[in-house]
Amino acid sequence: MPTFMLSPDVKVKYELSDEQPEQNFDPDNFRSTKRVRVTLDQSEIQEMYDYRLPQERREILEKLLAKYVGTHKFHNYTKQGKAKDKNMQRFMMDINVLEYKVYDGIEFARVFLRGQSFLYNQIRKMMGGVFLIMHYGLPESFIDNTLKDNDVNVPTAPGEGLMLNRVAYDRYNNNRKKDIPEPVKPWDSKTEELENFRIGLVNYIC
Known part of the structure; x- marks a missing residue:
């Protein structure tokens, strides 16, 4: 703000x-x-x-x-x-x-x-x-x-x-069943892209 x-x-x-x-x-x-x-x-x-x-x-x-x-x-x-x-x-x-x-x-x-x-x-x-x-x-x-x-x-x-920065599945990951070996991390590989989008959004508003 x-x-x-x-x-x-x-x-x-x-x-x-x-x-x-x-x-x-x-x-x-x-x-x-x-x-x-x-x-x-x-x-x-x-x-x-x-x-x-x-x-x-x-x-x-x-x-x-x-x-x-x-x-x-x-x-x-x-x-x-x-x-x-x-x-x-x-x-x-x-x-x-x-x-x-x-x-x-x-x-x-x-x-x-x-x-x-x-x-x-x-x-x-x-x-x-x-x-x-x-x-x-x-x-x-x-x-x-x-x-x-x-x-x-x-x-x-x-x-x-x-803006929605990220969706976290901490509770699900901590309680996931044994047959689900990997935790859900949907946006971890997009960190740089998300930050660039945020900066671009602020610049657009200004």
Whole structure:
């Protein structure tokens, strides 16, 4: 994700969308689902692109991402999820920021997530929750509340840059029968090709 999305300092002007002129947008109200049009002049756009996430905010990002690790109810992180639905429970094994890198003048944070399985739009909404806290200043407890039996509208972050890195069969391989001598490693021979594709995808977005 571009790190300027995590900055509280970038000035953004909001105007009502022509599609919903009768509705007001409240950036402090995380239940808002209003669509808005963002207008920036050239100097503000350049200021946004020049932003670099400082170390103290990198630590906040990692702290927020860590809240998702473990087994939680992710009903607020998918379409029409219900807290009582056991199918909404997911196990996130690991979430890390692998690197911060500048592409075409814009700094990106490369976030790696590993889970047993994912719900529809789950990852994008997880990033949306982090965005609300770091950009709009919602309390860190916001994420904790979304993982409880509450109905909370979590925004969906843009999908550009999100990609499936690999499919792991660790559980199957560790418990495979004796008549299956070789573990399943579908993409091991394609590591270089996958990395080239990832870099090309980022360059295309930029």
